[in-house]
Amino acid sequence: MQCPKCxxxxxxxxxxxxxxxxxxxxxxxxLDYGELEALTRLESQWQAPPAPPAPPAGYPAQPxxxxxxxxxxxxxxxxxHYRQRGFGRMLFSS
Amino acid sequence: MERVESDGDVLGALALIARGAxxxxxxxxxxPGVVRVLADREDGAVVRHGGIVAKAHAPGTEDxxxxxxxxxxxxxxxxxxxxPPVPGPRTERVAGRPVTVWPYGPPVDPGDxxxxxxxxxxxxxxxxxxxxxxxxxxxxxxxxxKAALAVGRMLRAVPDHPATATVLAAWRTVTEELGEDGTGGxxxxxxxxxxxxxxxxxxxxxxxxxxxVDDAGLGDPAWDLARPAAWFAAGLLPAEVWARxxxxxxxxxGPATEPDPWARLDLPARALTVQTAALALAKxxxxxxxxxxxxxxxxxxxxxxxxxxTVPGSAASS
Numbered sequence: 001m002q003c004p005k006c007x008x009x010x011x012x013x014x015x016x017x018x019x020x021x022x023x024x025x026x027x028x029x030x031l032d033y034g035e036l037e038a039l040t041r042l043e044s045q046w047q048a049p050p051a052p053p054a055p056p057a058g059y060p061a062q063p064x065x066x067x068x069x070x071x072x073x074x075x076x077x078x079x080x081h082y083r084q085r086g087f088g089r090m091l092f093s094s
Numbered sequence: 095m096e097r098v099e100s101d102g103d104v105l106g107a108l109a110l111i112a113r114g115a116x117x118x119x120x121x122x123x124x125x126p127g128v129v130r131v132l133a134d135r136e137d138g139a140v141v142r143h144g145g146i147v148a149k150a151h152a153p154g155t156e157d158x159x160x161x162x163x164x165x166x167x168x169x170x171x172x173x174x175x176x177x178p179p180v181p182g183p184r185t186e187r188v189a190g191r192p193v194t195v196w197p198y199g200p201p202v203d204p205g206d207x208x209x210x211x212x213x214x215x216x217x218x219x220x221x222x223x224x225x226x227x228x229x230x231x232x233x234x235x236x237x238x239x240k241a242a243l244a245v246g247r248m249l250r251a252v253p254d255h256p257a258t259a260t261v262l263a264a265w266r267t268v269t270e271e272l273g274e275d276g277t278g279g280x281x282x283x284x285x286x287x288x289x290x291x292x293x294x295x296x297x298x299x300x301x302x303x304x305x306x307v308d309d310a311g312l313g314d315p316a317w318d319l320a321r322p323a324a325w326f327a328a329g330l331l332p333a334e335v336w337a338r339x340x341x342x343x344x345x346x347x348g349p350a351t352e353p354d355p356w357a358r359l360d361l362p363a364r365a366l367t368v369q370t371a372a373l374a375l376a377k378x379x380x381x382x383x384x385x386x387x388x389x390x391x392x393x394x395x396x397x398x399x400x401x402x403x404t405v406p407g408s409a410a411s412s
Contacts, residue, residue, distance in 0.1 A: 008116045024116040027145035065337045070402040072329025086388035092292035
């Protein structure tokens with residue numbers, strides 16, 4: 001099957017019985033009648049209940065999570081590194 | 095397209111495979127911005143063409159476990175967890191390396207760590223760990239092997255660097271406990287084997303999925319949490335982010351942390367601290383630069399490991 005929009009090949013993925021054609025060029029999706037509803041039902045199975053909301057600012061902080069004995073000394077945490085380039089690279093590499 | 099063609103055989107061959115998977119022999123009308131190299135590393139080269147990517151796996155990849163891992167990614171039981179490959183057999187090889195083809199998915203924005211989907215990542219790992227392994231032989235997940243390989247690379251690249259001895263001393267605390275088979279236990283859950291934020295992409299309708307099954311297999315699921323655990327222990331990952339990640343994992347019923355998180359996490363988190371420090375030494379030397387600040391923090395963490403052992407059940411709640 002070819003994509004009606006960009007004419008690239010469409011690949012069929014089976015998601016628990018629902019056939020989804022996705023265009024390999026423009027990433028568009030083709031669904032048969034009723035498949036959108038089936039897909040929505042299917043996805044809700046994978047969703048966990050929403051996480052509890054974060055405590056509003058100004059409330060007492062949550063107790064600090066447990067840390068190993070060899071962890072950074074209390075108060076010596078480098079939380080400021082979180083937005084640094086070096087740590088950014090580390091977060092994304094093997 | 096220029097970059098693809100000028101960057102050697104592997105990338106050029108991947109570009110042709112990707113283009114062929116999209117257009118066959120027909121003309122390409124894709125925006126040049128969606129035809130590009132996504133990764134060019136020793137352990138994997140990836141080229142995008144429009145809605146798909148072609149990946150050349152690491153040289154020396156063994157065929158049988160590779161086939162099992164790719165089949166795992168396409169297993170319908172894991173459709174909500176792992177990105178499936180483009181259907182159909184792939185027989186191409188590039189420079190002797192197996193090639194696979196996948197739908198392209200947008201990754202986590204490296205420039206915006208605050209927007210990283212930590213809870214969703216934890217939930218996906220918990221779902222993976224909770225999925226019964228499919229029948230038939232499955233390879234072991236490769237996280238412990240990768241730590242050992244990183245130490246080997248450091249020893250070859252920088253045998254005389256003053257920090258090498260520090261990292262090695264921390265590594266010995268790991269190998270003492272890993273045992274003869276080098277896996278450190280008998281747990282046999284489905285594991286990713288190399289989790290970090292670069293292993294998440296959005297699928298066709300925006301749901302996060304895990305990618306890269308090259309190190310996946312059976313093992314102790316605590317290793318999949320070990321990299322964030324190591325970042326937190328080093329003081330790099332804010333405690334609040336770590337608590338969100340671990341909380342979401344536990345809420346999704348993940349088995350890695352029972353009954354005492356640090357009793358499970360201590361060994362793999364030490365191993366990942368060592369791995370990160372070892373690769374930082376090898377890479378910074380290869381690039382002719384000194385260690386940056388966060389790499390230095392990982393070496394400092396290694397320095398504390400041999401003298402401050404965690405007694406099970408007594409991880410400090412500071």
